[in-house]
Structures are given as C-alpha cells and as structure tokens.
Amino acid sequence: MIFPIFFTFFLLLSTSHASVQDFCVADYKAPDGPAGYSCKKPAIVTVNDFVYSGLGIAGNTTNIFKAAVTPAFAAQFPGVNGLGISLARLDLGPGGVVPFHTHPGASEVLLVVQGTIIAGFVASDNTPYLKTLKKGDIIVFPQGLLHFQVNGGDTPAIAFPSFSSPSPGLQIVDFALFKNDLATELIAQTTLLDAPQIKKLKGVLGGTNKVY
Template sequence: MGMGTGMASPLLSCAIMALLASVLPPPSVAGDPDLLQDICVADLSSSVKVNGFACKATVTEDDFYFKGLGAAGNTNTTYGSVVTGANVEKVPGLNTLGVSMARIDYAPGGLNAPHTHPRATEMVFVLEGALDVGFITTGNKLVSKTISAGDVFVFPRGLVHFQKNNGAGPASVISAFNSQFPGTQSLAMTLFAATPPVPDHVLTTAFQVGTKEVEKIKSRLAPKKA
C-alpha cells in the first residue's frame, strides 16, 4: 500500500504535464515558420494572400540570386543613410527559408534613425568605418556600444534600435535577419508621416509639445513631391 502511494505522485505529475501539453498553445518561435518542402519561390505577382507568398510554378537560378549588396548606396537622404535590402521581395527564393540580409551605408554623421523590426532579430557586421549603435529594452534601459570594422552587434527582435556614424568618413554594415521579410517601423515616420495622419492632439500630448512643433516635424518628414 505504501508503494502504491509513493508511485502516485510522479505518475500524477506526468499525467498533468501531458494534459497541459495537449491543451496549451505551442510556444512562440523567434523566426519564420519552418518550410514544408525543398523550395517555395515567391510568386510576387500572385493575388493569393498567405502568411508569406504563394509558390510560383516555374523556378530559375535567378530566383536565388541578388548582386545589390556589393556597391554602396546613395546616402544623399534625409538622415544621411540608405538601406539596401536583400529580402524576399528582391530574392524570391527566400520565401519560407526564414533568412534575409541588407546593406546599410552611412555618410559622415549619417543616422539609421530609431526603428524596430517586428518580425526579426538583426545582427550587423561592420564593413568599414565606426558606428555608435544601441537598442532600448522595454524597461527603458539603453544598451549601446561603439563598433568598428570587423565587429558584430545584435539588436533583439522588436526592440527600438539605431546606428549613427560619428566618423569623418563613410561607414557601412551588412545586416542579417532571421526572417525572409523582417519589416521596418521607423518611429519618426510611423508617428509623424502616417496615412491618414496621427491626430495632432495625440502627438502633442504624447511628446508634451505644441501643435506648431508637431506640424513642423510633419512637414519635414512628408514625402517629397515629384
């Protein structure tokens, strides 16, 4: 009788764990879902809406090829930086593979303004120059460092982060993501250049400034007319 009582506790624990495993949702993953076939090259012209892109029937080697990261981009922009993406839109063969890359170039003083990638962690490798980089945790702690050629730095998924070239010459990095399409949300553009616009009274209250200041920022970030 004593043996039966002693064995009941571990058996009951195992039964409860098995029951919970059968009813609780699976744990979240930190990247895109695993692929279910060898390849699924994105059909970028398809009107079918899925979590990713529909697969196209005819595949060529060019679906897995992109040469756009070899040369520096034009940094004559608002922030003095430019991002050249090598995601599924540029490399359709990345569809379902859960990875992508980008090249970021910075003029002297150039900034990759505070932004987030909602679907991916980012790792940067510095090709040239030196950068002040950092991310902010949800506890409002800044984690920052100065990195230079040959260094690597990681920005965790979903956290606000930035890179700033404080050197006298140009700088550039190669970024890697654990998503075929990581997405980018610039804080400034999201809040001050959304369509339709975020109401002024929301922005004035959030940033504790007047309407004139909000309108001034909006005018500077508005898309340039052709």
C-alpha cells in the first residue's frame, strides 16, 4: 500500500510572523507589560526554558528566621511567563518561621514534603484558620490573605508552594514595616505599635527612621 506524499495540508498555519500561540517564554531584555514579559522568539526557545533545577537545592536558613524561600517565578523561570502558574521551595530549619506575609496577586497551595509545618491564614473577618501539616499534606491560602508557616517539629522541614500566577509577589509584613525608612511615628500611628517596639524591629531588620 502506498501513501501519496502530502505537503500542503495546514501549510498556511505556519507564517513568517512571530507566533503567539502555545507559550511565551520570557525575553528579559525586551519590554515587559501588565500581562508579563515579552516572548522570546520561538526559534531560540529550548527545553531548558521550560525546566528549572534551582528548587532541588536547599536554601540557606542561617538567618534570623531560620528559613529560606527559593522562587521559580517568571523572573527566574522563563517558561512559566504568561501561563498563570509558578512554584517555589521553602526550607524551614528547626525553629524556622516564614513570618506573616501575603502574595498580592496569587493564591497559594503549599505542599509539605518533609517534616511538620504549622501553617495558617487569617480571613478578612479576622478568623484564623490553622493546621499542623505532615508530609504529603497540602493547604490553600486564598489570594492576598495574610498567612504564615512555622516549623512544627525538631527537624528541618521542606515544602513547595505553588502559585496561581507566574509573578505572585511576596510582601512580608515585618519587612514592609521595619525594613525601610518609614518614620517611626508614622508606623506607630498606622499600626498602634509602641515606638520602642518599632525601633527595636527596625534595628533587627535593618530599617532606618526617615524624617519626612
């Protein structure tokens, strides 16, 4: 049995224009926009744009929080640009904590793969939702809500958060308040915290006291 050579079928689908179709691997040198980075020309995209190996390496937890977050967001992992998803790795040493924070533009599902983690979030009506998670457990933090993770055991814990955005952002409350030059008085006014407490944490986290 012989098949005739076929050659014209769907030929029109390939054009000389850059294709906006299957994916949009981030081109970090071109302008970015509200929807993400510009797309690398498909001709120079390789499988390595879609693979990221950085999450296999433990983060350095020798810091005040005994914690490390290693992101694989669009800024690090070009293949997820425009695709509505990204990942990260969380290392929590014994006593480790990721303090209260939000991801301004994404929901998160946290997967525990080693150790025990106490995780929680607070809803807009101030109700806290807390749970101690074992290996294999997952918890979802709805978009933009304050949440935290604490190592609940005596051994290092590892988790992998997934996000509903390639650029979820990360805003840590302590850093937003104390790791910049916001005036102590203004922080006091907008948090009800006492000035000595504010100054102490500015000292710990490296903030200064600007006089506006």
